[in-house]
Amino acid sequence: MTDVSIKVTDLTLRFPVYGVDAKSLKKNLARVTVGGRLGASTTGATEVTALSHLNLNLRAGDRLGLIGHNGSGKTTLLRALSGAYEPDEGQIEVRGRIAALLDLSLGIDPSATGVDNIRLRGRIAGMSSKEIEDKMDEIAEFSGLGPFLAMPMKTYSAGMQARLAFAVATAVEADVLLMDEWISVGDADFQKLAHRRLLNLVERAGILVLSSHDAGLLRLYCNKVMRLEGGVASEVKDIRRLDELLAAA
Amino acid sequence: MESGQHMLRTGRRGTLFEFSMALRDLVTSYHRRGLAWSLAWHDVVSRYRGSILGPFWITISMGLMVLGIGLLYAKLFGISVAEFMPYVAMGIVFFGLMAGTINEGCDTFVQASSMLSQTSLPMFTFIWRTVLRNLINLAHHAVIIVAVIIFFGLWRVMDVLPALGGLLLTIVNLAWIAMLAAIASARFRDIPQFVMSVMQFAIFMTPVFWKPDAFPDRHAFLTLNPFYHMLTTIRAPLLGQEADGLSYIILAIMAVLGWALTFSVFAITRRRIVHFL
Incomplete structure (x- = not known):
């Protein structure tokens, strides 16, 4: 496949958080009987905007590193790319077989x-x-x-x-490999094997999206990097400018 | 449109679009039916790993119940064992299919939460998994049915085709009930308890252990009970009797309306189900 690509346009993903209480039928029934006096919260869910207006274009050979604090939306983005989360706005288009x-x-x-x-x-x-x-x-x-x-x-x-x-x-x-932070698991031998296998994947004109906190790891595998902060993405930059992005915190 | 090679996910684009996405989920689950089967089979294998008899343990316990209730109730009701035993055997086995599918339907999405939250597997796959798993169990319990058919010579009088028709209608109905229960249970954690109570109640309100002779034909008490229709369309032909045509009609109507409702609910909630979990 030569036309492997990831195209994310204006992606917004909101996460309804259904409180433990909201999951009880009784609460919802109670709400009906009191006739909406409890106010505007009709669905009983608090919405958290996990990703907002995110744009991303990746082509064959791109190896994108995702950085950002915990809860900045890295995993959510990976899950959205894997097709598990539906966008609330915008669109995600992935060409190629995905392995998450x-x-x-x-x-x-x-x-x-x-x-x-x-x-x-x-x-x-x-x-x-x-x-x-x-x-x-x-x-x-x-x-x-x-x-x-x-x-x-x-x-x-x-x-x-x-x-x-x-x-x-x-x-x-797989043409598109999505990875979340775990590559450091395994002993030195396995690391070497995994490394070779990943490079092999990229040589087969694939795309890698790797989320990590480890700058060294990102430099090893990625040629591009993007920073997420509170669900807002930075520009996609060359990996050589990783320090700039890290310093921007 | 949706293949292993191309994935497109977009924001809401109106109701019609949501329905087409739900339909796409259904179609994809059909293309990947092998996966549903593998998961169902794995469920059965893994539940009874290390056990020699496996699912046959349930068969044995059902068989014991059939034997006990068949002999005891035949005496209490003053019916011949030859008439009552096959009746109870089929009642228990087929009601087991209904209760199993609906009860386990509740856990369908909750159990699959880790898979649903990181893959693009169709949601229908997990419904088929639950239904298939219960059919695999039924295939084990069929031993009891075969035994009573042979032992009481029912093969001379039984009519297999209408029974299979009844079974098919029953499965189609059970599938939508399971799916509706799965969606509702993902959102409201009280639903599984509620469903379990209903099914426990239903086993006594449905002529599983007793004969509906005390009621006049088409009495509302029976006609309003969907499980009665499911059971009677499968059981009566196997006993060499004719099931009321009305039961087949009711099941068919229920299947159409039920699926229309369930599919609509699914189309509307599909995006949110993964967040419920």
Whole structure:
């Protein structure tokens, strides 16, 4: 695929926060019976604007680093790019097969074996049963878990789990890889393998969006960087100007 | 429009657009039906991991209930065991499908919250997962049905086709009820408790363990109970009787209206469901 792209236009994403109380039916019924005297809050939700009027254009070969404080909207942006969150305004268009590595435990069943989890996660990632079986050996080898693949996942360490998840997620012929901060998991050997695999992905004309607090990591993987602050995005800058963005805080 | 290669997400563009997006969700879930099946199968396997009999444990407990109630109630009501046992067996097994699908329907989205909040998987996939999981369970419990059919010689009188028709109508109806319950439960955490109480009440109000002979035909007490129609359209033909045509009609109307309602609710709430969780 040569026309891999991410195009985000004027994206605004509001997050309704339904208080624990608002989830109780009684409260809502009570509201009906008192005839709206409780005022304007008809939906019972407080809205938080997680992203506001965000524009972003990425093309093949772009490796964007996202920086920003906790709660600045990095993860929300990644989730929106993965298609989980619907924009309230604006639009998101992603061309290319997306692989989101946002949560290592996604679709992981701790009591199932490594092999079963590879199958399950592969299915969730959009692979067919046949594709998974075809790639099983490669995934197994890359994960480096060997005989542990026949063991239940709950016996794995966090690093082993990371290896498996990373192996499956990147086994998908992904054009767009979304990652949230976790690449530092795993030992030195695995870091090296993961590094090579990521570079390989980018060479296949893919796009990487990586959110991280680690400046060194961003310099290693990214060629562009964007800063989010309270849901407002800075310009996309060259990675060499990372210090400027960090200093702008 | 929606493929693995291209994803487009936009803000609200009017009601019609929301309906087309909901329809797209449904179509995508159909294209990825293998995933729903894998998830359902995995659910069953993982729930009974390490157990030798697995879902057959439920079958055994159902079988015991059938045996106990079949013998006891036949005596109490003064009905022959040959008549009552198959009746109760089918009642318990098929009501189990209904109660299971609807009760588990409540947890459908809540359970899938981590997947829904970071992937673009269609929401319908998770509804099919719940329905398929219950059908897999039913396939295990079918052992009981087959046993009574053989043991009491019902294969000589039963009429499979209308029973399958009834089963199909029932599943179509259960699916929308499960989906409505799933959406409502995601927003209001009281719903699962409420639904469970209703289903517990329904098992006694529906002729599962008792025969509706005491009521005149088409008595409102039965006609107004949707579970009665679901049960009778499956059970009566298997017992060699004819189910009232009205029941099929009511189920068909319920399916159309129910899906229209559920689909509308889904179209309107679809964007928000992930935030409910």
